[in-house]
Amino acid sequence: MTMFKMPVFSWASLCANILIIASFPILTVTITLLTLDRYLGTHFFTNDMGGNMMMYINLIWAWGHPEVYILVLPVFGVFSEIAATFSRKRLFGYTSLVWATVCITVLSFIVWLHHFFTMGAGANVNAFFGITTMIIAIPTGVKIFNWLFTMYQGRIVFNSAMMWTIGFIVTFSVGGMTGVLLAVPGADFVLHNSLFLIAHFHNVIIGGVVFGCFAGLTYWWPKAFGFTLNETWGKRAFWFWIIGFFVAFMPLYVLGFMGMTRRLSQQIDPQFHPMLVIAACGAALIACGILCQLIQFYVSIRDRDQNRDLTGDPWGGRTLEWATSSPPPFYNFAIVPQVHERDAFWEMKEKGEAYKQPAHYEEIHMPKNSGAGIVIAAFATVFGFAMIWHIWWMAIASFIGIVATWIIKSFDEDVDYYVPVAEVEKLEKQHFDEINKAGLKNGN
Numbered sequence: 001m002t003m004f005k006m007p008v009f010s011w012a013s014l015c016a017n018i019l020i021i022a023s024f025p026i027l028t029v030t031i032t033l034l035t036l037d038r039y040l041g042t043h044f045f046t047n048d049m050g051g052n053m054m055m056y057i058n059l060i061w062a063w064g065h066p067e068v069y070i071l072v073l074p075v076f077g078v079f080s081e082i083a084a085t086f087s088r089k090r091l092f093g094y095t096s097l098v099w100a101t102v103c104i105t106v107l108s109f110i111v112w113l114h115h116f117f118t119m120g121a122g123a124n125v126n127a128f129f130g131i132t133t134m135i136i137a138i139p140t141g142v143k144i145f146n147w148l149f150t151m152y153q154g155r156i157v158f159n160s161a162m163m164w165t166i167g168f169i170v171t172f173s174v175g176g177m178t179g180v181l182l183a184v185p186g187a188d189f190v191l192h193n194s195l196f197l198i199a200h201f202h203n204v205i206i207g208g209v210v211f212g213c214f215a216g217l218t219y220w221w222p223k224a225f226g227f228t229l230n231e232t233w234g235k236r237a238f239w240f241w242i243i244g245f246f247v248a249f250m251p252l253y254v255l256g257f258m259g260m261t262r263r264l265s266q267q268i269d270p271q272f273h274p275m276l277v278i279a280a281c282g283a284a285l286i287a288c289g290i291l292c293q294l295i296q297f298y299v300s301i302r303d304r305d306q307n308r309d310l311t312g313d314p315w316g317g318r319t320l321e322w323a324t325s326s327p328p329p330f331y332n333f334a335i336v337p338q339v340h341e342r343d344a345f346w347e348m349k350e351k352g353e354a355y356k357q358p359a360h361y362e363e364i365h366m367p368k369n370s371g372a373g374i375v376i377a378a379f380a381t382v383f384g385f386a387m388i389w390h391i392w393w394m395a396i397a398s399f400i401g402i403v404a405t406w407i408i409k410s411f412d413e414d415v416d417y418y419v420p421v422a423e424v425e426k427l428e429k430q431h432f433d434e435i436n437k438a439g440l441k442n443g444n
Contacts, residue, residue: 001339004098007319008091011098012077015105016070022109023066030059035387054119061112069108071205073101075212076143079165082219083147084343085315086162087154093146094342100139100146107136117188126185133183137176144173159315160234164215167242168207175203178253193263196256199249206245214241214293222314226326227304233296240289248282251275310434318346323354325431331364331419334428355440357432364419372409376402 006014033044034056043049045056084091091097113121113129147169156162178200182188191197214237222228255275267273300307309326320337321328323345335358341347348354379401386394 005339005342008080008094008097009077011101012073015101016073019066019070019105019108023063026059026063030056030063057116061115065112066108069104071209073104075209075216076101078212078216079147079168081319082161082165082215083150085317086157086159087151089150089154090343092149096142097146100142103139104136107132111136114183117185118192130183130185134180137180140176144169160231160238161215161218163235163238164211164218167238168211171207171211171245172204175200175207178203191256193261194256195252195260195262198262199252199256202249222309223321223326223328226309227300227307228309228314229300230296233292233299237289237292237296240285240292244282244285244289247285248279251279311438311440312431318343320344329427331366334358334361334424355435361421361424361428363421364424365416366419367416368414370409372405375405379405
């Protein structure tokens with residue numbers, strides 16, 4: 001497999017992880033400096049002794065805006081996989097989608113100041129960050145058109161995963177357009193800290209990230225658990241969510257234009273009341289959508305035997321994960337697949353090579369599981385609690401626990417093992433027996 005044969009979801013995850021590696025050190029340093037201010041009396045972020053409070057805000061958002069794309073880039077990959085699978089055709093503009101993802105990754109580091117145009121940095125600074133914020137909308141718009149053209153003239157299957165994808169395209173487009181409006185510093189001076197801003201970021205985070213999580217959950221649920229989710233309740237949940245979302249958040253745009261600011265402890269103007277009531281009705285519809293999802297999980301688990309995924313490929317998937325059983329074996333692939341096309345599994349099915357059982361297997365080298373990460377996380381949680389509340393004995397004890405666990409794990413050399421050939425053959429035989437029962441032997 002070459003880089004430009006990777007699924008778009010893999011590209012999106014790669015770029016998101018590059019963002020994590022590049023941006024989280026900023027957060028680490030910022031929190032360290034804040035800790036020094038709190039506990040040792042330094043003045044990095046104070047108003048006296050040479051400190052600067054706005055430096056803290058700059059550093060937090062220099063991490064915080066890449067964090068937004070850390071959230072949304074993977075779900076862009078999710079939507080790309082779903083759009084191609086349920087349109088029954090290749091993803092339109094694969095190369096442009098990849099480069100758009102890379103562009104977003106780079107540009108996400110030079111837009112953070114749009115979160116506080118009103119801090120007084122000056123016209124030139126605001127103009128620069130306003131322009132970069134508008135520019136980053138271009139690769140995002142490229143993705144929207146790629147998904148639309150993927151669906152164009154496709155044989156679209158309107159299951160709940162695809163419906164979440166279409167709902168995302170509509171909702172995220174609205175959020176993106178309002179974001180470009182907020183990128184204009186002059187407009188932002190009027191709308192900053194208003195409910196218009198609240199509506200905007202809910203438009204992109206709920207319409208993008210949350211809808212993407214729901215779509216991905218529906219799409220990959222059978223791969224993870226071996227049975228599909230109930231479609232009837234899934235579609236009911238979608239309609240409650242999408243209608244409730246627009247009923248809840250469109251009034252907030254209006255309230256923002258009317259001058260209502262966020263974080264009010266009480267209603268201050270009677271003219272805001274009608275829109276707030278409408279928004280509350282939308283929130284109630286969203287609550288109904290959440291209830292439908294809970295019922296969906298209950299019904300799906302109850303009826304899991306009737307909805308069992310026997311083939312490992314319930315949707316007619318295009319990428320390699322659908323070549324394994326559902327759920328997949330702990331080693332994933334018994335034989336490392338050779339990838340010659342972008343839609344590798346789809347091409348295998350077209351050529352009649354997808355369900356051919358290998359003549360022989362080999363031992364599989366696997367890492368051993370370790371609980372060290374969970375133990376360190378538990379100690380770190382206690383350490384953070386103790387530091388906040390100045391419980392020094394607890395802070396010292398938990399810190400020693402973190403270091404001790406790290407040292408013990410470092411000297412543990414028993415970190416891998418080999419899966420015997422007999423075990424691999426047994427698991428693979430079970431998978432191919434199910435495929436044969438479904439009539440998919442050596443076919444599509």
